[in-house]
Amino acid sequence: MDRRALDYLHAMGIQPWAERRVAVEVLTPLVPEEPITDGGPGWEELEAQVRVCTRCDLYRTRQNPVFGVGNRSAELMIIGEAPGAEEDRRGEPFVGRAGQLLNEMLVAIGLAREAVYIANVLKSRPLQNRDPRPDEVAACEPYLRRQLALVRPKLILAVGRIASQNLLKTDTRIGTLRGRVHDYAGTPLVVTYHPAYLLRTPLDKRKAWDDLRLVVRLLSGVA
Ligand code: URA
Numbered sequence: 001m002d003r004r005a006l007d008y009l010h011a012m013g014i015q016p017w018a019e020r021r022v023a024v025e026v027l028t029p030l031v032p033e034e035p036i037t038d039g040g041p042g043w044e045e046l047e048a049q050v051r052v053c054t055r056c057d058l059y060r061t062r063q064n065p066v067f068g069v070g071n072r073s074a075e076l077m078i079i080g081e082a083p084g085a086e087e088d089r090r091g092e093p094f095v096g097r098a099g100q101l102l103n104e105m106l107v108a109i110g111l112a113r114e115a116v117y118i119a120n121v122l123k124s125r126p127l128q129n130r131d132p133r134p135d136e137v138a139a140c141e142p143y144l145r146r147q148l149a150l151v152r153p154k155l156i157l158a159v160g161r162i163a164s165q166n167l168l169k170t171d172t173r174i175g176t177l178r179g180r181v182h183d184y185a186g187t188p189l190v191v192t193y194h195p196a197y198l199l200r201t202p203l204d205k206r207k208a209w210d211d212l213r214l215v216v217r218l219l220s221g222v223a
Contacts, residue, residue, distance in 0.1 A: 066093050079158050
């Protein structure tokens, strides 16, 4: 087993590991961000739109919209479900316990959190973390699509059943969606388990590792 696999197993709490020696390479864009001139909003305008968005009722109860974070020229875009309580409080995706595990999963494949772009299907928190409603997803999707158009990643990693099914417009089980390359708005998309689920179901961490290896292969162009 190579070091990356061992690092992953350690990060996921599968095997004891004495020392952590992960060299995290933060991939920064070599060229400055260029203005996108296709007529849609740029980053600043888009973020301003989300800040005052009232397209669904979730704005009434949110503390902060959670726009997205990370490298706006990333090769990998992570898409989750919706902000939880901590994300709503801080205005940043994946900053709670699940976010910590997500960070460790990324480190295990040599990517710092800052190297990827992270967003959610919904920008506002559903109370009690209930599942997003179809009308909420539809109202929010143009923001996500615009983020995707601006980042232009090589690959999307959808985390969790809710994100995967909503992006792919399907009821298919996540276990069936995994392990294949799908398409979302012209960008290849792969699916893995949500880190919150993995915290509850550690036995599935090995499958998540297989998903991450697929991500690595696709990013390096060998899958
Ligand atoms: N779960 C998600 O899907 N997204 C977040 O931002 C936090 C938890």
